[in-house]
Every structure is written in structure tokens, then in C-alpha cells.
Amino acid sequence: MFKRVLIANRGEIALRIIRACHELGIEAVCVYSSADKGGPWLEQADRAICIGPGPSKESYLKIERIIAAAEVSHAEAIHPGYGFLSENAHFAEVCRASGFEFIGPSPEAMNALGDKVNCKRLARKTGTPVFPGTEDAIEDIEEAVKVAAEIQYPVIVKARAGGGGRGMRIARDEAELRTGIEAARQEAAAAFGDGGVYVEKFLENARHFEVQTIGDKHGHAVHLYERDCSSQRRHQKLIEEAPAPGVDPKKRDRVCESAATLIREAKYSGAATVEFLMDRHQNFYMLEVNTRVQVEHPVTEMITGVDIVKTGIRVAAGEELPFTQKDIHINGHAIEVRINAEDPDRGFMPQAGLIETYAAPGGPGVRIDSHARAGYRIPPNYDSMIGKLIVHAPDRATCIERLKGALREFKIGPVKTTIPLHLKLLDHPDFRAGSHDIHYVERWLKEIAVTAKA
Ligand code: ADP
Numbered sequence: 001m002f003k004r005v006l007i008a009n010r011g012e013i014a015l016r017i018i019r020a021c022h023e024l025g026i027e028a029v030c031v032y033s034s035a036d037k038g039g040p041w042l043e044q045a046d047r048a049i050c051i052g053p054g055p056s057k058e059s060y061l062k063i064e065r066i067i068a069a070a071e072v073s074h075a076e077a078i079h080p081g082y083g084f085l086s087e088n089a090h091f092a093e094v095c096r097a098s099g100f101e102f103i104g105p106s107p108e109a110m111n112a113l114g115d116k117v118n119c120k121r122l123a124r125k126t127g128t129p130v131f132p133g134t135e136d137a138i139e140d141i142e143e144a145v146k147v148a149a150e151i152q153y154p155v156i157v158k159a160r161a162g163g164g165g166r167g168m169r170i171a172r173d174e175a176e177l178r179t180g181i182e183a184a185r186q187e188a189a190a191a192f193g194d195g196g197v198y199v200e201k202f203l204e205n206a207r208h209f210e211v212q213t214i215g216d217k218h219g220h221a222v223h224l225y226e227r228d229c230s231s232q233r234r235h236q237k238l239i240e241e242a243p244a245p246g247v248d249p250k251k252r253d254r255v256c257e258s259a260a261t262l263i264r265e266a267k268y269s270g271a272a273t274v275e276f277l278m279d280r281h282q283n284f285y286m287l288e289v290n291t292r293v294q295v296e297h298p299v300t301e302m303i304t305g306v307d308i309v310k311t312g313i314r315v316a317a318g319e320e321l322p323f324t325q326k327d328i329h330i331n332g333h334a335i336e337v338r339i340n341a342e343d344p345d346r347g348f349m350p351q352a353g354l355i356e357t358y359a360a361p362g363g364p365g366v367r368i369d370s371h372a373r374a375g376y377r378i379p380p381n382y383d384s385m386i387g388k389l390i391v392h393a394p395d396r397a398t399c400i401e402r403l404k405g406a407l408r409e410f411k412i413g414p415v416k417t418t419i420p421l422h423l424k425l426l427d428h429p430d431f432r433a434g435s436h437d438i439h440y441v442e443r444w445l446k447e448i449a450v451t452a453k454a
Contacts, residue, residue, distance in 0.1 A: 001317050002026050002077045005103070006070045007045070009081030010060065011371045012387055013293075015041040017079050020309040029073040031066055033059035035379040041371045047073055054381040060084045063091055067098050077101035077316060083383070086292040087114055087163075103316040105291050109268040113289040117160040117198055123286050126265045128258040128274070131285040133200030141181055144199050148177050154202040157181050159188030159195075162288075165235040166191045170202055203285065205437045206277035208232065209244050211259035212300045214271045214308065216315040221264035222325045223256040224304045227296055230438045231425060233348070238418065238441060239425060240296035241335040242303045245396055245434030248282055255284045260325070262289070271297070271312045277438075295338070295388070298369060302334035302392040333399040336390040337407070339370065341378050343416035351415040352380035361409035365392040365402060378415065386417070396434070400426055 004027040007017050014030055018041065021028040030045040035054030042048040049069040052059035059065070061084060070078055078100050080086035089110045095102040104110070113119045117137050123130050132151045137160050138144045148155045148171070157180045159167025167188035169180030181197060189195035208229045215221035228244035229237045243252070259274035273294050275287040297308045306323070315321060341351040358374040370387025372378075378386060391406055393399035407423050428444060430436040 001319075002075075002101070002313070004029060004046075004073065004075045005077045005079055005313065006031065006066070006073060006075035006100075007079050007081065008060065008066045009079070009084060009086075010036050010039065010382065011041065012369050012385070013081040013295075015044060015371050016309055016369055017081060018044045020307065020313060023307075024310060024313060026313070029069070029075050031060075031069045033381070035381045039371065040373055040376055049073060054379060056084065056381065063094055067094060067100070070095075070098070070100050075100065077103050077313075079103040079313070080292065082292050082295060087290070089114065101316050103313055104270045105266075105268050105272070109266045110291045112266045113263070113268065113272065114291050115160055116158065116162060116288055117196065119289055120198075120286070122266060123262055126258065126261045128262045128286050129255065129276070129284045131200035131203070134198045137196035137198050138181060141178060144181060145174055145177060148174070148199055151201045153177075154204070155199050156202040157184040157197050157199055159184060159192060159197050161188060161192035161194040161196065163192070167197065201285075203277050203279055205439065206279055207244070207436070208237075208275070208438050209247070209255075209278040209284065210273050210275040210294075211256050212271070212273055212294075212297065212308070213260050213263045213268075214306075214311055214315070214321065215263050215268040216321045217269045217318060218320050219264065219267070220321045220324075221260050221268065222321065222323065222328060223260040224300050224306055224308070224328055225256055225330055226252065227299055229296060230436050231431065231441055232438050233441050233445070237296065237338065239335065239337050239422065239431075240299055241333065241396075241399075242299040243330050243333070244278075247278075251282050251284075269315050271308050295385070296336055298367060298388065298390045299334040299336045302365075302367070302390060303330050303332060304328055305331065332392055332394045333396045334390060334392045335399050335403050336388050337403065337422040338385050338418065339372075339387045339389060339410070339412070340384040340418045341386050341415050342384050342418055344418060344421040345416075350380070350384045351417075352378045353415055354378075355386075355412060355415055357411055357413040359409070359411040361389070361406035363402075363406070365399075366390075366406050367392070372412070386412075400432065 018028040027046040051065040085091040089107040092102040092107040157169040171177035171180040185195040212224040229240045231239035273290040276284040342348040367390040372386040391403040
């Protein structure tokens with residue numbers, strides 16, 4: 001096992017990784033930007049090294065500074081967390097070339113699954129269900145027009161290098177497809193330096209269903225069942241739960257197993273999430289694979305009892321997975337809400353500034369992963385998530401009630417947060433029925449905006 005790990009991240013995920021390292025007897029070294037000086041998680045680190053000013057481009061994304069920090073601190077491995085450099089195959093490569101273990105997949109596995117066209121090709125081979133559409137990136141628009149006519153409109157044009165919802169265009173007829181391909185190509189070339197786009201069937205009113213998987217360097221890979229993350233605003237997840245409500249157990253097993261097969265075939269080591277959209281008839285279509293630990297990993301930890309972060313570190317150190325598929329069972333239900341410092345009443349405006357009041361909830365089944373506390377000043381430079389509240393209960397209905405109680409106990413001020421919004425969403429009839437799709441939050445926000453005006 002490693003003696004010392006460098007964490008190339010900040011905030012709640014840095015703290016989560018520090019905790020996992022300490023449980024494994026590993027020293028944790030954090031890097032931080034000057035905007036994060038005095039950040040509460042740094043107190044828990046065995047060492048903290050400033051790597052530059054606030055803007056992430058000059059600190060958390062500066063590969064050479066992170067490598068230098070790993071060298072001076074004699075770390076053996078680097079944990080990228082999520083966001084920042086976590087899905088950057090070049091960074092994984094540089095870590096390896098500099099003699100540090102990258103806690104995550106090999107650059108080869110990351111490339112095989114991170115590129116959407118490659119990933120879809122491998123998925124077709126391994127029997128993971130994918131959207132019908134073009135086999136490869138589009139060379140010839142006429143070919144795309146032919147495929148779209150076969151799979152029928154609406155279709156969606158997507159960037160092979162895509163991320164963050166960029167480089168996507170929905171097309172409802174041939175004219176829209178032709179302009180959509182051009183627009184998506186330009187946007188993708190500007191955003192990712194790769195103008196490759198492909199076309200697939202567009203699914204209306206889908207649910208977001210994602211499978212947590214984990215592999216080791218010895219050819220083993222298992223799934224840890226799924227999460228439903230259909231509560232989204234602008235493609236950002238707000239609420240995540242495990243297991244997905246109302247899914248046929250046989251269909252669930254089949255799709256979860258196909259996800260495990262996909263990452264096994266990619267010779268993948270570490271945690272990966274295979275994302276799907278699910279239609280009303282519970283047909284699944286793969287969206288993409290996220291080659292890192294995800295924000296919402298705790299709900300899976302709560303229902304399976306597997307510590308995903310610790311297991312990720314152990315497999316990076318060369319250990320075999322300490323469990324097989326047979327050992328993984330679903331126990332109860334878990335829901336996570338993201339506590340963002342944003343004002344939902346004012347267009348979700350980010351709220352930087354001092355947290356004066358911070359009173360956390362407690363009780364059975366209540367978990368908080370957060371770096372925030374009273375006296376913490378939220379810097380304006382990074383995303384607005386200041387923590388996650390995760391609740392575990394024997395069943396979904398109890399879980400919702402327990403979560404509402406915890407949200408009512410949670411007092412943060414004067415900065416505005418998404419706590420009041422979550423209380424309303426948890427009472428939304430579609431959410432309660434488990435029949436919500438990925439658009440219900442935005443539909444509901446529009447409705448209440450109209451009612452407020454009337
Ligand atoms: P990104 O990597 O940019 O996040 P994704 O492939 O994950 O791109 O897609 C982002 C979002 O776009 C999905 O969560 C879904 O809401 C929507 N989307 C993508 N592909 C489709 C599709 N074929 N049908 C319907 N919605 C889609």
C-alpha cells in the first residue's frame with residue numbers, strides 16, 4: 001500500500017479522499033490555490049502545498065505544479081478526485097511518466113471509454129445497449145441524413161469529445177440536421193479542439209440511470225448497482241438516489257452486468273460510471289462512461305456497504321478487488337441532495353461569501369460530506385457545491401421523510417442555498433411517485449415562475 005498520496009483537488013472531495021487515506025494508514029498531501037488558503041479540509045491533511053492563484057487554470061489545472069508538489073512531498077500516487085484533471089488522459093500519462101501512480105484508469109482505458117465514438121463501438125461489441133445512430137464520427141453529411149431517416153427523427157448531434165452538454169444539437173427534420181451538424185462541429189472544435197460529431201436517436205422524457213462499476217488491474221470488474229439521477233437542471237444533477245425506483249429487477253441486472261462487462265473489456269481499473277437513459281418501457285441506451293469517482297458515489301456506498309474511494313485507492317496500489325459480484329447486495333434506499341450555495345429565487349445565482357451559521361442535521365442514517373462550517377468563506381472561483389447530504393433508510397418512502405427532516409434541521413446562512421428547493425422537489429408528485437423524468441425540474445421551475453408572475 002502507498003505511504004503517501006497527493007490529492008489534486010479541493011473541497012468536499014478532497015476531504016472525502018483524506019478520510020479514506022487515513023483509514024488506510026496513508027498520509028494525505030493536499031495542493032491548494034491561494035483562494036483556498038485556510039480551507040477547512042486542509043487542516044485534516046498531513047501537508048498542504050500552495051500551487052498558485054485562485055483561477056483553476058493557474059492552479060488545480062496546472063499539471064507541472066501538481067507534479068512538482070508530488071515530487072517535493074515524496075508522494076507515491078496522485079488522486080484526481082472529480083472535475084479538474086480527473087478525466088484528462090494526458091495528465092494520467094504525465095503522472096505515470098513522472099513515476100507516480102494515477103489513482104484511476106490507465107490513460108489507454110480512459111481513452112477507450114472517454115471518447116464517445118470509441119466507447120460506443122466497444123459497447124456494441126460487449127452487448128451494452130446503445131442508441132441507434134451513426135457507427136462513427138460523421139465524414140459525410142449525406143450518410144448522416146440517411147441514418148437519421150432510418151432511425152427516424154428526432155435525432156441528436158453530439159460531439160465525440162463532448163462534455164458539459166456542449167456540442168449537442170437536437171434535430172427534428174433534415175434541414176435541422178444539416179444546420180445542426182455544422183453548428184455542433186464548430187462548437188466542438190472550439191470547445192474541445194476536436195470537431196468530430198455523430199448522430200443518434202433522441203429520446204424524449206427519459207430517466208437518467210447510471211451504473212457504478214469498479215475494476216482492478218487483475219481483470220476483475222463488478223457493478224455496484226445503479227443510481228437514478230433524473231432530478232436535473234441544465235444537465236446538472238440536483239438529487240441522486242439508489243436504487244432507481246420502480247425498475248424491473250431482471251432488466252436492472254441485465255443492464256448492470258453489461259456495464260461491468262464493458263469496463264472489464266476496456267481493462268479498466270478504478271471506479272467508473274456507465275450512464276444510460278431509460279425510456280418508459282425500461283429500455284436502456286448508453287450515454288457515456290465517466291472515468292472517475294462521481295459526486296453521487298455516496299448513495300451507492302450507503303446501499304452496498306462498499307467504500308468506493310478506499311477501494312479505488314487499493315486497486316490503484318495493485319490489490320485485487322476485495323469482493324466479487326456475488327457479495328454485492330442492495331440494502332435499503334439512499335438519497336443524496338447537493339447543497340449548492342446558490343439562490344434558487346434569483347436564477348440560481350452563485351453565493352460567494354462568509355458562512356456565519358452552519359448547523360448540521362443528525363440522527364440515524366444521516367451522512368454529510370462537506371468541507372463547510374461556520375466561519376468558512378466560500379471563494380468565488382469554483383463550483384457552488386458546498387456539501388452533500390445523504391440519507392439512508394430501509395425503503396424509499398422512509399428515506400424521503402428522513403431526508404426532509406434532515407433538510408429542515410440543516411441551517412446555513414446568510415448565504416442562500418438549495419436547501420429550500422430540495423424540500424419542495426422531494427414533495428413533487430412525480431418525484432414521490434418515482435415517475436419523474438430528466439425534464440421535470442425545469443418544467444416545474446417554469447410553472448412556478450409563471451404562477452409567481454400571475
Ligand atoms: P455531456 O458529456 O456533454 O454531459 P451526455 O452524452 O452525457 O453529454 O449528454 C448530456 C445530456 O444530454 C444527457 O444527460 C441528456 O439529458 C441529454 N442527451 C444526450 N443524448 C441524448 C439522447 N440521445 N436522447 C435524449 N437526450 C439526450
